[in-house]
Amino acid sequence: MNNQNKMAPLVFQASGKSMLSRLSLFGTVLILAFLWARPANAASLTLTFSSDASGILLGGSGTSSSAMAFGSVHAYGGVVPGGVTKSVNGTTSWTLSTPIDVRVTKTGLGFSANYTMTAQLQTSGLAYTWKLGAATLTNAFPATVTAAGAYGSKAPYTFSLTIPFSASAGAVSNTLDIIVVAN
Amino acid sequence: MKGKLLAGLMVLGLATLASSPVFAATTASGTVAVTATVASSVSLTFVTDPAGITLGGTGTSAATVAFGNVQAYGGVVPANVTKTLNGVVSWTLSTPFDVVVNVANQVSPTYTLTAQLNTADAVDTWKIGATTVTSAAAASLTATGAYGTTAYTLALTIPFTKPAGLISNTINFVATAN
Numbered sequence: 251m252n253n254q255n256k257m258a259p260l261v262f263q264a265s266g267k268s269m270l271s272r273l274s275l276f277g278t279v280l281i282l283a284f285l286w287a288r289p290a291n292a293a294s295l296t297l298t299f300s301s302d303a304s305g306i307l308l309g310g311s312g313t314s315s316s317a318m319a320f321g322s323v324h325a326y327g328g329v330v331p332g333g334v335t336k337s338v339n340g341t342t343s344w345t346l347s348t349p350i351d352v353r354v355t356k357t358g359l360g361f362s363a364n365y366t367m368t369a370q371l372q373t374s375g376l377a378y379t380w381k382l383g384a385a386t387l388t389n390a391f392p393a394t395v396t397a398a399g400a401y402g403s404k405a406p407y408t409f410s411l412t413i414p415f416s417a418s419a420g421a422v423s424n425t426l427d428i429i430v431v432a433n
Numbered sequence: 434m435k436g437k438l439l440a441g442l443m444v445l446g447l448a449t450l451a452s453s454p455v456f457a458a459t460t461a462s463g464t465v466a467v468t469a470t471v472a473s474s475v476s477l478t479f480v481t482d483p484a485g486i487t488l489g490g491t492g493t494s495a496a497t498v499a500f501g502n503v504q505a506y507g508g509v510v511p512a513n514v515t516k517t518l519n520g521v522v523s524w525t526l527s528t529p530f531d532v533v534v535n536v537a538n539q540v541s542p543t544y545t546l547t548a549q550l551n552t553a554d555a556v557d558t559w560k561i562g563a564t565t566v567t568s569a570a571a572a573s574l575t576a577t578g579a580y581g582t583t584a585y586t587l588a589l590t591i592p593f594t595k596p597a598g599l600i601s602n603t604i605n606f607v608a609t610a611n
Binding site (some may be wrong): 294299300315316324338354356359371380424425426 | 458459460461462463464465466467468469470471472474475478489535536537538539540581
């Protein structure tokens with residue numbers, strides 16, 4: 251009897267081509283399964299504006315297309331709408347300001363911790379200064395209002411419109427385009 | 434051949450995945466339409482003049498001037514008030530005060546300022562600057578006032594014949610943009 255242990259080298263043999271094929275097949279199946287399991291419309295955001303308890307009453311409150319009507323306003327005297335603050339800035343300008351609530355909700359974006367919100371005027375408002383929060387708005391480019399907005403809750407942002415004394419009396423009209431992007 | 438097919442499938446899968454909405458920026462948008470009608474306006478306020486009596490409600494459009502207890506001869510004259518005896522006929526208390534007029538959202542080079550007593554006073558004489566103010570009609574203080582701060586002097590002349598007692602009245606000022 252031969253009790254001598256036989257040593258044999260442990261050899262792994264695999265064809266490079268075969269390994270690549272198996273990996274490719276596995277990867278493809280995985281990706282297709284992933285896509286199959288996730289409908290294209292699963293990830294979404296909703297943006298709505300609503301009247302703040304301390305602010306002006308918005309038209310279309312609770313929707314993504316609201317309206318803010320200050321009515322007839324004067325630098326000196328006159329009537330200030332409810333929820334609106336008027337401040338006279340020396341002898342150069344005056345400002346109307348009011349908070350509005352912004353609510354952003356997410357669906358299928360578990361990985362998104364917060365959102366970025368930008369705002370831009372639809373038309374030039376150079377004679378006046380438009381602000382949302384600390385951001386000054388123009389029609390040239392979107393201004394960042396927040397880079398880390400919290401989902402779910404109503405966040406108040408103060409809108410302000412500053413009117414120079416030198417501006418002519420008359421109608422002021424513009425629209426703020428607001429975009430939120432999941433971070 | 435089989436390997437190429439699988440590799441192609443994998444590339445296709447990755448391309449599909451990369452273009453999937455799962456990896457696209459998820460956004461939402463909305464609009465806020467803002468409207469206002471700006472009306473022109475004029476501001477009129479009264480401010481204590483550095484050389485005048487201290488106004489109650491300085492910086493507002495409803496100020497008060499309180500001379501306190503005064504008498505033709507002797508007594509105490511309030512700070513920054515000048516007392517003048519007009520022979521043996523009457524005596525006058527006078528003090529400067531500032532009128533501040535501003536305009537907004539209107540092209541206006543100057544303003545007109547008028548003053549009128551609220552109630553008739555047939556005994557005492559009330560003057561703003563050189564203009565006598567009565568309750569009968571609004572007296573013009575200036576037709577070309579410059580916007581900003583202007584000092585005016587209020588003078589109240591009391592005849593010696595008037596019995597001692599309280600004097601009280603209100604002067605209504607109106608500033609109109611030209």
